[in-house]
Amino acid sequence: MxxxxxxxxxxxxxxxxxxxxxxxxxxxxxxxxxxxxxxxxxxxxxxxxxxxxxxxxxxxxxxxxxxxxxxxxxxxxxxxxxxxxxxxxxxxxxxxxxxxxxxxxxxxxxxxHYMEMDMISINGKKSIHLSDLGLNAEMIKNYENSTIRGKLGYALQTVNTLIDLDDPFVVTITGDFPTLECEARMIVVANSQKYGTGVSINPNGIMDDGKFELVVLKNMDLLVLGKIISGNMPLDSNDVEIISTDKALVTTNVPVSFQIDGEYCGAENKLNIKILPKQLKVAIP
CATH class of the missing domain: 3.40.50.10330 (Probable inorganic polyphosphate/atp-NAD kinase; domain 1)
Incomplete structure (x- = not known):
């Protein structure tokens, strides 16, 4: 072993x-x-x-x-x-x-025993968990440049990132579903349900179903952010839209901060995404 x-x-x-x-x-x-x-x-x-x-x-x-x-x-x-x-x-x-x-x-x-987990390919890079464009990726960039680690470091950079928030970006999402075009603060590419902090961002996520979810957060004011952090994801609202699919193309009008599985990857304005079914065996409780 x-x-x-x-x-x-x-x-x-x-x-x-x-x-x-x-x-x-x-x-x-x-x-x-x-x-x-x-x-x-x-x-x-x-x-x-x-x-x-x-x-x-x-x-x-x-x-x-x-x-x-x-x-x-x-x-x-x-x-x-x-x-x-x-x-x-x-x-x-x-x-x-x-x-x-x-x-x-x-x-x-x-x-x-183990689960045969899916992975996601994003512009040829692999993701096992949660990747995103926008607010959280900007926070991770700030976290990587800071000296305070752990959950305290994340909390401090969340506050700093919200203070310095940029204007929303315009996103277009195409695939085997009706095209979505809207303003957004954050796009999550999710193979699972929760961030490591325990915050549920994709309540319907299943890691071995051959699909991923695109969680489009159109509004991230303090009320919506509070709902998400407290576990009350506002699913049926004008603030959030979730697309479940096996492939999609995401484009933005400007380059937007992007991260894969907690690692900042720079700014992107185009994500070519597809599911990679049953890619790894991982031991489960």
Missing amino acids: ILVVNPISGGLDKAELIDAVTEFAANENVNLIIYNTTGDSDIEKIKVLNTTHNPKRILVAGGDGTIKMVAEATEHTDVIIGILPAGSANGLAVDLNLPKTLEENLPIAFHN
Whole structure:
């Protein structure tokens, strides 16, 4: 079994986590190989480890970006990914209803059954969880440029981003559905339901149904933002529109901040999106 650790994710020291996983593996008579990511050719190095050792499972201690990297490194193989949440927000772990503690997650990661999850291709890049254009991506850009990590850092940058809010952009969405053109504050490309903060943005999201949702937030005043944060997503209103599909083209009148799975990707004015069915096996409770 391979353990992939992102040493810097979530701003947390991983020494205790590695010790706990090592001890659990020893008690289970499992040979554990530990790989610490460095940001230098990690996907290629994980590919080599996976091919060389052919493990049945790879454990991932990190956030959504680390999970996605391992998923890309192991595509077209039969390995099961076990998640040990250790990022700033851990969005996929929240959506999979994984427990809060490492002790509870270890037996799931080592032994439990799995879901065959879809992924999404956006301009050729892969997304496993939630990507978006607009307000949240702008917040992530500000978060990446700040020095405060974790949920406090996200909260501070949410306030700063709202204070410096740009004008709405105009979006056109085309596909196998009536074309939508409107002003918007944010477009979410969702393979799941919740952000890592626990905020539900796509209540109908299912990660293995062969479809994704485009959640169009036309208005993001404090009332609507408050409803979303408190879990009362305003589905039947003029503020939000949700499109469920397997492919779509999203264009905007100006370049808009864009992020994939919590990683800022610059500004985009065109997203070519399609579903990638049953791309990874991930252990579930």
